[in-house]
Amino acid sequence: MDWSDYEAALFDLDGVVTPTAEVHMHAWAKMFNDFLAARGDQSPYTDEDYFHYVDGKPRYDGVRSFLASRGIALPDGTPDDDPSAETVCGLGNRKNGYFGQVLAEEGIAPYPGSVRLLDALRDRGVPMAIVSSSRNAPDVLAAAGVADYFRTVVHGGVAAEQGLDGKPAPDTFLYAARELGVTADGAVVLEDAVSGVRAGAAGAFALVIGVDRGVGADHLRDAGADLVVSDLDELVPAGSTEGAGA
Template sequence: MTQETITPGSTPDWRSVGAVLFDLDGVLTPTAEVHMVAWGEMFNAFLATVDDEGADTSEYTDADYFAHVDGKPRYDGVRDFLASRGIELPEGSADDDADEVTVRGLGNRKNLAFNEVLERDGVEPYPGSVLLLDHLAEIGVPLAVVSSSANAPAVLAAAGIADRFGVVVDGKVAATDGLPGKPAPDTYLAGAERLGVPSSQAVVVEDAVSGVRAGAAGDFAEVIGVDRGVGLETLRENGATLVCSDLAELVPGGPA
């Protein structure tokens, strides 16, 4: 499809769509902000301990998040960020303690921080996302969540929207089924398959570059990019066929 930005009258014809597959963090809930804080605290504390003249130990920033971490499975994000700084660590194992200085230990350390913030502060879904979910439920479009996060069920429950989705493909499901994470299309393809809908009849909704690339690689009918900070042009360049700033813009008759 040609790329376009939402304008009055350009919302998708949802009644012709077989299914809609949503990313979670940054699309349905503002938990991306919680993730960003947790990643920043974890990486900056770790960088302060690195004693390697060849490594770049300058401060971890939001730019690092968007370039190396956003939308990816947790351990992939750790691995990619460390590589960008010239830091090598043992891989470790998924059950490493959070104080282990391994790729998976750092990932587990970040996960603890995220869960602490989620339990303390809770999370509310984006109002515009709820409007779109309401519209899709009204016309009977099957829905799925496809998230790299292993915390997706807990986030959906905390946000009060877990019952909206017939299928959830999260980080745990991907690990169990041996599915490569975004930007590979496999988790989105698995979501469509579990809903019984061909990818060519399904729509992907994403805010991360890795997720948009995953949708673009999967022969989906549409890949909708939601700009929560990455940038409209960046989403387009990586395969979004339609871009918006809030999902309320995608509701017929809603704000443009």
């Protein structure tokens, strides 16, 4: 890939730079299954539910989407709700607690292929941003040792503060591009979630790259990916040398 054609790279975090999807999936499963069990609902939350209703969405939107799929209505509450609250925000905050525990106990390492690409782009002076629906993004970047690669991090908290709609709306990617001083037609979006690919396509970015970590290449192309890879190592420019990492 000839990166000289582009001015910036906008990366999703979970599943693109770091393999945090499993941490998120386990945290969501624990939270939702405990919640359903307490209600006497015998239909467990599954990985399929994660990919259909939660993956790539802002935390509270994921809660709303899953609850709607089960015909469960809860008040929205507010982001300040205690994790014990039976509200959309309360459940989202409850999940965040599980995630923090797993991250602290197990840590996280970036994908080696992703680090190779980050090194190559940094060597070429390509500005990079993280665009993640997760408010945990800064903690994950720090735990993975890759925070220094990125000039800006647009996470769920930033989106809330700025009044930006979450993926599949393009707002967070467009905001990140502006923060880097580039326009959409000069930036590349790298995403592994269908909702994120749709956001990149909706923003009319120069290139939308789908990273197939299990969603399926066809699904990513149908969502608007111009190119699908299985690992970011495939995007390292010819002639790049192995980097030492952040």
